[in-house]
Amino acid sequence: MIGKGKSISHTGASMGYGWNQEKNAEVVYEQHLAGDNPREITEEFRIIQEQNIRTKNNTLSFVLSPTIEDGKDLTGEQLLELTHRFIAEMKLSEHQGIGFVHRDKQHTHVHVYVNRISFDGMAYKDNFIGKRSQYAAEKVAKEMGLTTAREVQQEKLNELKRIRKEIKQTHEKVMTEKRPKDFDQYMKYMQQNEIKVIPSINRQNQLQGFRFNYKGHNLKGSEVHRSMSGSRLAIQIANNSEKGILPKKGNTISLSGKTIGLSMNLATSIAKQVLKRVIKRTLDRGIGI
CATH class of the missing domain: 3.30.930.30 (BirA Bifunctional Protein; domain 2)
Incomplete structure (x- = not known):
């Protein structure tokens, strides 16, 4: 009560x-x-x-x-x-x-x-x-x-913990089995598992991250798990693609058929990942791998 x-x-x-x-x-x-x-x-x-x-x-x-x-x-x-x-x-x-x-x-x-x-x-x-x-x-x-109110609160916390675990497990399954190569594919595969992934876009029309809507709960990626923040999700998807997530001119990408910008944090994370891939390919060629 x-x-x-x-x-x-x-x-x-x-x-x-x-x-x-x-x-x-x-x-x-x-x-x-x-x-x-x-x-x-x-x-x-x-x-x-x-x-x-x-x-x-x-x-x-x-x-x-x-x-x-x-x-x-x-x-x-x-x-x-x-x-x-x-x-x-x-x-x-x-x-x-x-x-x-x-x-x-x-x-x-x-x-x-x-x-x-x-x-x-x-x-x-x-x-x-x-x-x-x-x-x-x-x-x-x-x-x-x-x-009691405390018991109600504990029930809510237990429910939230279970929801977060289910979302993360589905995310890991999608990443391992489907290996999405861009955000659209990732959103599609998650939706097939009844989890709606919603892009978080600011007033400057820039993508900042994603929210996850599942069984009446709406959580930011970082609230589900720190490995599911926008920047870390971008890095995971980039690793599934030979080309990675390559922003277009002006740090924009295509998402759900629309061109949107990337927030500074997201753009920086993707740029670092792209640079790592370039360096790795260069080194691999240099030593004959």
Whole structure:
């Protein structure tokens, strides 16, 4: 579960959004309130807030988001318990508050609005409110056996690691078995393995490198592996061709039927590789190889 929190001044508008019937909003938490609609609740907040006119952002807005899988199984009673525990952890149980559950887009989440001003006119300290909300949500998730934000993050990292590995393995297979002789061939062979290679072209119409789109992930070559940066990819492909990747006049190449320039780094890497090949051929001839 992920928890987010901030201080706001637009209480009425936010309350109206929370109590949005189009999102099938349900009231799951209510504390020290009597109103039956957003206007009445906002007015009750305002009466208390008038005791502290110096505080402009006088309402606390929280969003509690269980994972999609956890949210499917949470009942109204469990969402009430979840919200109560979170509010208690934030030490806001004695403040006016109301919470609405939204079940739109198959992602159950709770919007909670709490009066930042207490009944004695004191403003709740909102320093690091975002971080504190995260920690409170993390603790509540653990107590209730829900997936925590850290676990969600670790799952994402594991997924990214697997995606990077699959892209790199496919890249190595293409380089070994297909031995593409230019960028177009490389892109074609990778596409045959369901990996879309997208040229990264800057505003000067210069090729800087490539991005790899695979299973919903879009990564720069260097993010997949340092050996897959634009310059290193160019060198690998150049090694597969007798002529190498030879830029045309003005450091341009043909890519997908279009003429584009090369970034300075890419042009320099290709030029060095071409020079090495020339030197090698010269030396080979000189010693009779």
